[in-house]
Each structure stands twice: as C-alpha cells, then as structure tokens.
Amino acid sequence: MMKTGIKRLSALALVASLVGCANSYVVLLPNPDGTTGKVIVTGKKGQQVIDQVSAAVPLDGSKAPEAISGDKIQRDFGAAIAARPLIPERFLLYFKSGGADLTAESAALLPKVLKAVSLRPAVDVSVIGHTDTVGDKEYNRGLSLERAQFVANLLRKQGLKVHALTVESHGERNPLVKTPDNTAEPRNRRVEISIR
Amino acid sequence: MRTAILLAGMLLSSTVLADANAIGYVKTLNGEASITTAGKKVKAEVGTAIFQGSQLKTAAKSSMGITFKDETVMSFGPDTELTVDEYLYNPSQNKLKLGSKLTKGSLNYVSGVIAKLQPSAVTVTTPTGTIGVRGTQFAVRVEE
Incomplete structure (x- = not known):
C-alpha cells in the first residue's frame, strides 16, 4: 500500500516535471x-550547457541536462531526423605552382567528386579558387x-550535372595555412569544391 | 525557375551567379510544405531556393530537409515553422551569421562552416530561450 503510494507520487512528480518544461527542449x-x-x-530561467550525447534541457534553461531515452528522441524527432538531407561533401584540389594545372593526386579525385554530385537531389555545388601569397x-x-573556372570546366567536360553551380574566387585572402606575404605554400594553392 | 538556374549554371563563366541570393535549397520533402519570402508564398519542392528572411513551414504529417550554402543542414518534422532571420556567408571577408527562429515544431540541426569559423555567429531562437551552437548536431522541439 505504502509502496504503491510512493510509486504514484513519483509518477506524479515525473508528469509534473514534463509538464513544467511543456516538452519544449533541445537534445544533443x-x-x-x-x-x-x-x-x-x-x-528566461537560466543558462545550461549540454556536452553529452542524448542529454536534454528545457528551452527556458530551468533545468540541468538530463539523459533522455532513444524512444523519446524517436517519438519527438523521428520525422525530422528521417528528413535529413545527405551531409555535404567537400573536396580540396591542389595545383602545381603558378598555373592552373592540377597535381596528379588531385586530378585522380575528380571521379569521386562526380560520384558525390550524382548522389544528391537538386545538388548545388560551389567551386572556390584560392592562391598562396x-x-x-x-x-x-x-x-x-x-x-x-578550370576545375568547373573540367567537371562539365566529364559530365557534371547540377541544379545550381557557383564559381568563386577568394584570391590570397582565405588561406588554409596562414603565411606572410610572398610565401609559396602548396596547401594554399587550391580549389575547394563544396557539394550539397 | 529551375530551368533558369540550370541554364545559368551551364552558361556560367565568371563569378556571376544563377540565383545569387539563394542561401540554400530544399533537398528532401515528404507531404506538404511552403516557403514564404518577402510576402510571397510558394509550395516547396525539391530544389526550391531559400533566401534570407524565408519562412519555412511544414504541414501535418509532413517533413522537409534543407541544405544551406555553408553546409548547414536543417530538417523539420510535421507542423513546424522556422524563419531564417539572418544569413551571411562570406568567409573571405569574415562576414558570417546564421540566425534562425523556431516558433513551433521539431528541427534536426547539423551545423556547417559558419559555426566552425565563428561559433558565436550561429543561434536558434525559440519562444522561451536561445540556443548557441558549437559545431554539433542537435534536435530541438517547441510545443505551444
């Protein structure tokens, strides 16, 4: 009898805590x-940091992170998670110094680029050129x-089909590796391809 | 619209862009959803462009996935409303911002390049609190 009473009480407390956050929450x-x-x-009721997978906090910041079950995640977010597009892929192609010739290793990546493009619906691609200083x-x-442009043309010649393509030029302003001016740096002589 | 983008994509020869202001595209869709930009509402389809200020809505029993230019990926469950209030993606000039507002429903979020380059520039606001994003995947639900 006593035990049942306690069970009932804790069940009530659980319901109260769920209602308390109105089921508006974020989970990592x-x-x-x-x-x-x-x-x-x-x-409105505080600040919380979540750094553990499956830990959740109410959006008003009123409670510390607490682990929630996979079932609850599935119930509340199953549809949103199932609708997640393929995660974008990014390739880096490198150039021989001073010109627009790809290194042999980078030229060999092109089939993988085309494959990543072909996997995605309404694929949009950015081709972004960079130099060293x-x-x-x-x-x-x-x-x-x-x-x-050289890389974009190369991809077109190999049958690139896209929903949208942008070709951008960042010059020496966006290096992968920071260097002083007038520094030859092979890792900065690159074209990034972002496939989304 | 779609043909125009494709055509412009093929004719592209410099930094001129097909749909220069598009910040992302619809990639997955189940059921019904809409995109409203500057007061104009369109039915969402795979390939529909998203712009700064776009309001995204899914209907009951529907879901939708979006991929942004900076590789941020958002997907929504049924009865969801999200507005992309601010979007700036110009890494070479350090102009980075992704501010969105979830007013109801469910959102799965995978952060992209903006969060990597400037974590403080990425926020999701909700009616009761604001989420700061530090390079991660999370899910958030707003019930009225």
Whole structure:
C-alpha cells in the first residue's frame, strides 16, 4: 500500500516535471562524423550547457541536462531526423605552382567528386579558387578565378550535372595555412569544391 | 525557375551567379510544405531556393530537409515553422551569421562552416530561450 503510494507520487512528480518544461527542449545528438560538440541554452530561467550525447534541457534553461531515452528522441524527432538531407561533401584540389594545372593526386579525385554530385537531389555545388601569397593580390584574384573556372570546366567536360553551380574566387585572402606575404605554400594553392 | 538556374549554371563563366541570393535549397520533402519570402508564398519542392528572411513551414504529417550554402543542414518534422532571420556567408571577408527562429515544431540541426569559423555567429531562437551552437548536431522541439 505504502509502496504503491510512493510509486504514484513519483509518477506524479515525473508528469509534473514534463509538464513544467511543456516538452519544449533541445537534445544533443552525435555528429555525423562521430564527434560530439555542445550547445548552450540561454532561457528566461537560466543558462545550461549540454556536452553529452542524448542529454536534454528545457528551452527556458530551468533545468540541468538530463539523459533522455532513444524512444523519446524517436517519438519527438523521428520525422525530422528521417528528413535529413545527405551531409555535404567537400573536396580540396591542389595545383602545381603558378598555373592552373592540377597535381596528379588531385586530378585522380575528380571521379569521386562526380560520384558525390550524382548522389544528391537538386545538388548545388560551389567551386572556390584560392592562391598562396606569392605575387600581388590582384594577380592572385585573377589566378584563383582561373583555377576555379578550370576545375568547373573540367567537371562539365566529364559530365557534371547540377541544379545550381557557383564559381568563386577568394584570391590570397582565405588561406588554409596562414603565411606572410610572398610565401609559396602548396596547401594554399587550391580549389575547394563544396557539394550539397 | 529551375530551368533558369540550370541554364545559368551551364552558361556560367565568371563569378556571376544563377540565383545569387539563394542561401540554400530544399533537398528532401515528404507531404506538404511552403516557403514564404518577402510576402510571397510558394509550395516547396525539391530544389526550391531559400533566401534570407524565408519562412519555412511544414504541414501535418509532413517533413522537409534543407541544405544551406555553408553546409548547414536543417530538417523539420510535421507542423513546424522556422524563419531564417539572418544569413551571411562570406568567409573571405569574415562576414558570417546564421540566425534562425523556431516558433513551433521539431528541427534536426547539423551545423556547417559558419559555426566552425565563428561559433558565436550561429543561434536558434525559440519562444522561451536561445540556443548557441558549437559545431554539433542537435534536435530541438517547441510545443505551444
């Protein structure tokens, strides 16, 4: 009798706590690459940080993170999770110094690029050219555009079919590796391809 | 619209863009959803463009997935409303911002390049609190 009473009480408390947050909450999920990040919730009733997978907090920040079940995640987010588009893919192609010729390793990546493109519905692709800091900025802006166009044309010749394509030139302003001016850096002589 | 984008994509020869202001596209759709931009409402289809200020809505028993230019991926369950209030993606000039507002429903969020380059530039606001994103996947639900 006593035991039942306690059970009933704790069930009531559970219901009360669920109603208390009105089921408006955020839950951390593992990243597609297997790592875990974090989210910070700032609400009317406080601030909470979640850094554990499956931990949840109400959006008003009133309670510390608490693990929730896979069943609940499925019930509340199954449809949203199932609708998730394929995670975008990114390729980096590298150039021989000073020109628009791909290194052999990078030329060999092109079939993988086309494959990633073909897997995605309404695929939109950005081809973004970059240089190192050898030469002046204007020259490099032109060179990085030339590199991006070269790669875009190469992909078209190999049968690229896209919903939208953008070709961009970042010159020497967006290096992968920060260097002083006039520094030859093979890792900065690149074209990024973002496939979404 | 779709043909125009494709054509422009094929004719593209410089930095001129087909749909220069598009910040993302619908990639998956189940059931019914709509995109409202600057007061104009269109029925969502796979390939429909999203713009800064677009209001995205899914109907009952429907879901939709969007991929943004910076590789942020958002997908929505049924009866969901989200507005993309601010979107800036210009890494070479350090102009980065992704502010969205979820007013009801369910959202699965995978952060992209903006969150990687400038974590403080990414927020999801809800009626009761704001979520700051530090390079991660999460799910958020707003019940009225």
